[in-house]
Amino acid sequence: TQLLEQSPQFLSIQEGENLTVYCNSSSVFSSLQWYRQEPGEGPVLLVTVVTGGEVKKLKRLTFQFGDARKDSSLHITAAQPGDTGLYLCAGDTSGTYKYIFGTGTRLKVLA
């Protein structure tokens, strides 16, 4: 089973700070997704990236797919308490519909 490692596992920051979380693997992904999960709910898709080097922005969130398509990062600018949650990356190595999920980064933004 392919392994997707996320770092850091936990992050607690003050409102207004910037942060970056990482998703790494030894496998090449045909596509990679980021989800956010709030307590008591299922994960919700934030973005899908498919091209090496691709950068996508979603308001204050910036997603980057590594050139070799083995890693990705999520950068949040000026974090807000509403950003609190579990951030999960998920990669597809086979070009099909099955995604392998990382272990997640639990983010807490303090007001």
Added chain:
Amino acid sequence: DVKVTQSSRYLVKRTGEKVFLECVQDMDHENMFWYRQDPGLGLRLIYFSYDVKMKEKGDIPEGYSVSREKKERFSLILESASTNQTSMYLCASSLFQRRDNMYGYTFGSGTRLTVV
């Protein structure tokens, strides 16, 4: 609002019981999945189905079975519940995707199962 509905949010069962977890989606998605989520282990795929009556094992199928008699419904069955099956169970659905389809998975809210 399109969604995936899981029948129970919380469930407590006894060791040895047969447990059914139900999942229904209203998006006409071809693919449906069952994951379990445990602290430090992330989401692990139990079973998935890409069509009615079709199923394939995921990474951790032991102790589980599934049923998909209708496109919108995917059931997870714990044949004889054990304490190590205490977990959060998440159902998801998706369109059949090509590489350039961006829709991702739609998840249900989860069922927190405790086996005592």
